[in-house]
Amino acid sequence: MKAWLQQTLAAAGLACLLFAAGVVTTPDAQAQDLSSLTAEQIQQIQKLPRAQQEAIARQFGVNLSDIESMTQGSGSKQTSTSSVGERSVGMEQREAEDTRPLNELSPGELAERLAEDDKELQPFGYNLFEGEPSTFAPMANAPVPSNYLLGVGDTLRIQLYGKENRSIDAAVDNEGQIVIEDLGPIAVAGLRYDEAKDLIRSTVRERMIGMEAAVSMGELRSMQIFVVGEAYKPGAYTVSSLTTMSQALFVSGGVSDIASLRNVQLKRNGKTIVTFDLYKLLTEGDASNDVRLQAGDVVFIPTRGDMVSIAGEVLRPAIYEMLPGETLADALSFAGGLLPTAYRKSVQLQRISDGSRRVQTIDLTRSDVTRPLQAGDEVKVLSVAEDTVDSVMLVGAAVRPGVYEWRDDLRVKDLLPSVEGALLPVTDLNYGIVVRRSLDRRSISILQFDVAAAIQGDNAANLALQPRDQVVVFSRYESAQAEENQLSAWLKSESDRAREERERVLDVYRKQYLQKLITDDLAFDSLLERTTPEGSEELDDQLSSLFAIADETKKRDADYYAKFSRHNLLQPILYQLRNQYSSTGTLPLVYVDGEVRYPGIYPLVADADAEQAIVAAGGLKESAYLARAEITRTVIADGEASAEYRPFNLAKVLSDEVEVPLRGRDRIQVLSIPQWQNTLQVRLEGEVRFPGTYTIRRGENLTDLLDRAGGLTEYAFVDGAIFTRADLREAERKRLEELAQQLRREIASNVITDTGAQVAYSEMNQLLRDLTNIDAVGRLVIDLGDVIAEGGSALQLKDGDRLYVPTVQNTVSIIGEVQLASSYQFQAGVSLEDYIDRAGGMRQKADEERIYIVKANGLVTVPERRSWFTSGSYNEIEPGDTIVVPLDTQYMNNIEVWTTATQIMYQVGVALAALSGL
Numbered sequence: 039m040k041a042w043l044q045q046t047l048a049a050a051g052l053a054c055l056l057f058a059a060g061v062v063t064t065p066d067a068q069a070q071d072l073s074s075l076t077a078e079q080i081q082q083i084q085k086l087p088r089a090q091q092e093a094i095a096r097q098f099g100v101n102l103s104d105i106e107s108m109t110q111g112s113g114s115k116q117t118s119t120s121s122v123g124e125r126s127v128g129m130e131q132r133e134a135e136d137t138r139p140l141n142e143l144s145p146g147e148l149a150e151r152l153a154e155d156d157k158e159l160q161p162f163g164y165n166l167f168e169g170e171p172s173t174f175a176p177m178a179n180a181p182v183p184s185n186y187l188l189g190v191g192d193t194l195r196i197q198l199y200g201k202e203n204r205s206i207d208a209a210v211d212n213e214g215q216i217v218i219e220d221l222g223p224i225a226v227a228g229l230r231y232d233e234a235k236d237l238i239r240s241t242v243r244e245r246m247i248g249m250e251a252a253v254s255m256g257e258l259r260s261m262q263i264f265v266v267g268e269a270y271k272p273g274a275y276t277v278s279s280l281t282t283m284s285q286a287l288f289v290s291g292g293v294s295d296i297a298s299l300r301n302v303q304l305k306r307n308g309k310t311i312v313t314f315d316l317y318k319l320l321t322e323g324d325a326s327n328d329v330r331l332q333a334g335d336v337v338f339i340p341t342r343g344d345m346v347s348i349a350g351e352v353l354r355p356a357i358y359e360m361l362p363g364e365t366l367a368d369a370l371s372f373a374g375g376l377l378p379t380a381y382r383k384s385v386q387l388q389r390i391s392d393g394s395r396r397v398q399t400i401d402l403t404r405s406d407v408t409r410p411l412q413a414g415d416e417v418k419v420l421s422v423a424e425d426t427v428d429s430v431m432l433v434g435a436a437v438r439p440g441v442y443e444w445r446d447d448l449r450v451k452d453l454l455p456s457v458e459g460a461l462l463p464v465t466d467l468n469y470g471i472v473v474r475r476s477l478d479r480r481s482i483s484i485l486q487f488d489v490a491a492a493i494q495g496d497n498a499a500n501l502a503l504q505p506r507d508q509v510v511v512f513s514r515y516e517s518a519q520a521e522e523n524q525l526s527a528w529l530k531s532e533s534d535r536a537r538e539e540r541e542r543v544l545d546v547y548r549k550q551y552l553q554k555l556i557t558d559d560l561a562f563d564s565l566l567e568r569t570t571p572e573g574s575e576e577l578d579d580q581l582s583s584l585f586a587i588a589d590e591t592k593k594r595d596a597d598y599y600a601k602f603s604r605h606n607l608l609q610p611i612l613y614q615l616r617n618q619y620s621s622t623g624t625l626p627l628v629y630v631d632g633e634v635r636y637p638g639i640y641p642l643v644a645d646a647d648a649e650q651a652i653v654a655a656g657g658l659k660e661s662a663y664l665a666r667a668e669i670t671r672t673v674i675a676d677g678e679a680s681a682e683y684r685p686f687n688l689a690k691v692l693s694d695e696v697e698v699p700l701r702g703r704d705r706i707q708v709l710s711i712p713q714w715q716n717t718l719q720v721r722l723e724g725e726v727r728f729p730g731t732y733t734i735r736r737g738e739n740l741t742d743l744l745d746r747a748g749g750l751t752e753y754a755f756v757d758g759a760i761f762t763r764a765d766l767r768e769a770e771r772k773r774l775e776e777l778a779q780q781l782r783r784e785i786a787s788n789v790i791t792d793t794g795a796q797v798a799y800s801e802m803n804q805l806l807r808d809l810t811n812i813d814a815v816g817r818l819v820i821d822l823g824d825v826i827a828e829g830g831s832a833l834q835l836k837d838g839d840r841l842y843v844p845t846v847q848n849t850v851s852i853i854g855e856v857q858l859a860s861s862y863q864f865q866a867g868v869s870l871e872d873y874i875d876r877a878g879g880m881r882q883k884a885d886e887e888r889i890y891i892v893k894a895n896g897l898v899t900v901p902e903r904r905s906w907f908t909s910g911s912y913n914e915i916e917p918g919d920t921i922v923v924p925l926d927t928q929y930m931n932n933i934e935v936w937t938t939a940t941q942i943m944y945q946v947g948v949a950l951a952a953l954s955g956l
Contacts, residue, residue: 159347162356162372163299163320166292182255182280184232189279190214191259194226196238200249207256221245231255261333265290268297268339282328283314286337298342300359304329305336317359321372346411348373350419351380360411366400367407369417376402379421388416430503434511435465435602448503450492454511457493462602465489466512469653471641472501473508473611481618484611484626484641486650510611513602516636604636604656615641624672624702630655632708633662648691648698651706663709664689669698670705720835722747724843725754740825740833740841755846758894758918759822764838767816774814819896847894847918852877854923855884864917870901873921885926894918 188194190210196218198204208216214227216238224241226234235253242251258278263286266272270291277289283304287293299316311329318324331337346369347357353374360369366387370376382402389396389412400406411417432439432453437460442453450472454460457467467490474483489511491499503509600606615626626642628651635656643650648669652658667688673680688708690696700706718734720743727748734743744750822843825833850873851861857878870891874880890900894917915921 159349159355159357161295161345162354162358163316164293164295164297166316166320182231182258184230186231186255186280188226188229188231188234189259190227192279193256193258194234194238195254195256197252197254198242198246198249199252200246202249209256210259218242261331263331263334264336266336266338268294268341269337270294277331279333281331283312283331283337284316284319284325284328286331287339290337293339296341297339298359300343300361301340303338303340304331305338306332306334311335317372344411344413346413346415346417348417348419350417351377351421352419353377360413363410365407366409366411366417369411370407376419377421381420381422384420386418386420388418390414425506428505430505430507430509432509432511434607435462435513436460436511437462444503444505444507449500450487450503450509451495451500453503453509454489454493457490460493461489461511462513464513464515464602466514466656468657470509470511471611471643472503473510474504475506482611482614484615484643486643486646486654488653510607511602512604512607513600515600516603516605604638604640604654608641611641612639624674626702628700628702629705630708631705632667633659633710634708635659642700642702642704646700648686648688648700648706649694651700652692652708658688658692658708661710661714662688663711663714664692667691667709668707669700670707671701672703718835718837720838721840722843723840724759725751725845726841726843727751734835738835740835743835744826750843753845754843755894755918756823756826756843757821757916758844758847759820760842760844760896761818761820761822762816762840762842763818763836764816765836766818767814770814770816817896821895849917850915850919850921852921852923854921855881855925856923857881864915868915870915870921873915874923880923883926885924888924890922890924891915892920892922 188210190212193207193209194216196206196208198206204219206218208218210216210227213223213225215223215225217223218238221241224238226237229237238253239251242249258280260276261279261281262274262276263281264272264274265286269287270293272290275286275289277286281289283302287302293299299320302314302316304311304314312327314327314329319328342359344360344362345357346360348369349355352370353376355373358369358372376382385400385402387398387400389398400409426441428444429441430444430448430453431441436454442448450470457465461467468488470487470489470492472485472487474485476482485501487501488496488499492501612627618626627639628642628646629639630651631637634652635658637655640651640654643654648667658664665687666685669684669686671682671684673682684698686698687696691698713736718736718738719731720734721731722729722743726744727750729747732743732746750756820833848864849861850864851859852873853859856874857880860877862873862876870889880886888900890898892898
């Protein structure tokens with residue numbers, strides 16, 4: 039009865055185990071994946087009677103035959119299954135942890151998270167044995183040493199061979215013997231493993247003629263030990279007879295957060311046999327005290343002792359446990375020693391003394407390393423300074439920028455030995471500076487040199503360098519779009535030039551690119567051969583791809599080179615110079631403006647003159663006026679500032695005939711040549727004998743340009759000439775924007791006051807956007823015939839002007855509120871009213887009173903009728919005219935008119951009735 043009850047309880051316990059493991063869900067559930075059954079669960083099922091096994095299989099939907107088929111593989115599964123898994127995080131700890139992503143954290147929370155991740159030190163060694171025990175089964179298949187002592191429960195596997203072959207698994211019985219058939223018992227308990235093997239082989243050889251024996255270890259005996267104290271999961275564990283102290287810690291899941299790693303004790307029969315210092319195992323690999331356990335042994339883990347932290351420039355920053363008498367040298371040894379960047383002369387030691395936190399400074403170059411540490415000490419090893427001593431730095435558009443060793447005779451040429459090997463192709467060879475710090479590092483001074491002259495060995499330019507000097511060389515590019523801006527300045531804008539001219543110039547520009555980029559590897563010759571109509575489209579595609587690659591490469595290179603521009607490299611230098619006020623209140627800065635290549639603020643170099651400042655600004659433009667330039671200087675006298683203007687001859691300064699010294703805050707103004715202007719270009723199109731783009735001088739008139747172009751052709755329609763001007767186009771565009779803004783405000787006001795707002799504001803706003811998107815024309819209405827007849831003195835040309843002379847036209851157009859807007863052949867004597875009749879007459883919403891005519895030359899005229907009550911006609915129409923019949927914006931149909939009138943009459947009647955009743 040008792041055995042049956044035990045089996046039933048075992049079956050119920052296994053069922054609960056399977057249910058909790060998720061193998062089955064309900065009694066009616068289908069069979070699950072058998073791979074989820076562990077080896078221990080299979081073994082427990084196999085230990086039950088078959089009837090109980092079948093009952094469990096039927097109850098939980100597990101196929102018993104499948105379980106039996108897994109029995110053979112259960113052994114191997116058991117050996118491969120680890121008895122210790124990964125520790126699971128407790129529910130409370132998971133809830134306490136902030137698992138939100140970084141982009142959802144506030145700036146303060148993000149700073150705290152990063153501080154926790156980067157600066158928080160962890161106790162050393164606690165994660166070595168960290169795990170989660172998953173089984174209490176002993177480790178059966180472990181290598182057996184030769185000095186292993188056999189005992190009761192061990193199994194020896196004996197293979198007999200010779201005249202016959204047999205395999206025997208002989209277990210050591212309670213008498214300490216093993217029994218081999220035909221040999222009888224052999225006492226092996228207490229023998230070493232190698233001694234037992236020799237004894238069995240010799241016995242078989244002596245007693246069984248013609249037989250030999252091969253002996254190996256079978257299953258090891260299991261024993262029970264105790265892991266107590268600050269273990270992760272203290273308790274009794276069944277382990278193999280080969281288990282050591284460290285293996286016992288591993289089986290129990292490691293130690294708790296407050297356990298000692300320096301004083302793990304093995305207790306046997308109430309006595310401490312050995313003390314195991316895990317730090318020796320972790321830092322020195324010393325496992326001499328990791329002794330083998332015996333049945334009934336107790337592994338005791340006490341609480342940790344004094345803890346100190348080591349942070350900073352050490353190999354292994356962490357929190358370490360210290361034994362009494364251990365010193366700073368021991369702590370640094372645990373931390374792996376100092377890094378090469380550690381500053382040994384000043385190590386900070388924070389210690390709690392007399393209820394206060396105090397800081398001590400330790401010099402490791404002396405005997406302070408023998409200082410003992412105490413609980414709560416915090417050691418921080420600082421790093422050496424980032425700045426290098428006895429070195430100079432090369433910055434900017436150089437091939438190999440960086441830090442270089444300084445020596446007594448070091449000069450600029452030593453850093454930049456040649457133009458080709460040391461400088462980038464875009465380096466400005468005329469301007470370089472040396473930034474020199476004062477000994478107290480409170481201020482800097484600037485030296486200027488000619489880069490090309492320094493490389494050639496010129497004594498004045500090849501400056502001698504001092505420690506911590508910075509040599510800065512610049513790029514010729516000030517922005518990533520330098521070359522594109524030059525091209526745009528040449529071409530102006532697309533609207534100012536005809537599309538054909540722009541494409542022609544761009545084609546030349548692209549061919550230059552192509553010539554530089556295409557090599558023999560691209561097989562350009564074969565590409566040009568494919569110019570047949572069938573291959574022309576493919577050729578265009580390949581050329582377009584090459585142009586795109588060239589443009590992208592050029593832009594990427596320009597972006598890279600622009601990093602070394604004056605604007606980027608001088609910013610930190612100018613920032614520091616702004617903080618260096620002199621006793622006179624001036625700043626060591628000068629401003630160069632006017633006709634120089636890179637106007638802006640530049641550092642005032644030692645012994646600076648106007649020539650150096652102009653070189654710093656990139657040199658002069660071709661439009662610079664050499665006979666006169668001007669310096670504006672701020673002079674402080676009696677506590678008041680005043681401005682002085684000092685002109686000088688720029689040509690003499692550049693030729694070194696005159697030297698003009700500079701002071702801080704000076705402003706150099708390089709003037710432009712009087713009447714200087716970039717090339718003016720005017721476009722002639724249409725019926726001109728030689729149309730095209732013409733370069734003109736300032737003040738030239740239209741008649742002179744037409745004479746240069748050969749005059750007009752015999753087919754020119756002079757009255758229809760169209761003349762456009764760039765500045766008029768810009769003014770027209772601004773007027774359209776102002777009109778749209780004004781209308782937008784009026785519409786918004788009407789919507790708010792609800793006065794006549796019959797259209798949604800969004801729709802009106804879209805209409806206004808369409809209005810602003812209208813391209814401005816910039817047309818200047820002229821009578822070309824009168825201009826030519828009068829000599830054109832009143833029409834001086836400007837840059838970007840365009841004249842289009844159309845071919846003779848003999849048509850009249852009519853648009854607007856007519857039945858059919860169209861164009862008609864001009865006929866002399868046909869009036870405006872006749873043309874309207876030919877278009878089907880006016881529509882109902884046409885505004886007859888506001889009809890106007892746009893003449894061929896752009897003039898707008900409003901026709902006058904001879905008499906309103908008498909028969910008559912509008913003014914006569916000329917060739918090229920356009921008749922515009924506008925929409926009557928105040929139009930109201932008859933129903934609306936009578937409805938409005940009725941409402942007014944009703945309101946008047948009500949008012950009169952009210953007055954009569956008074």
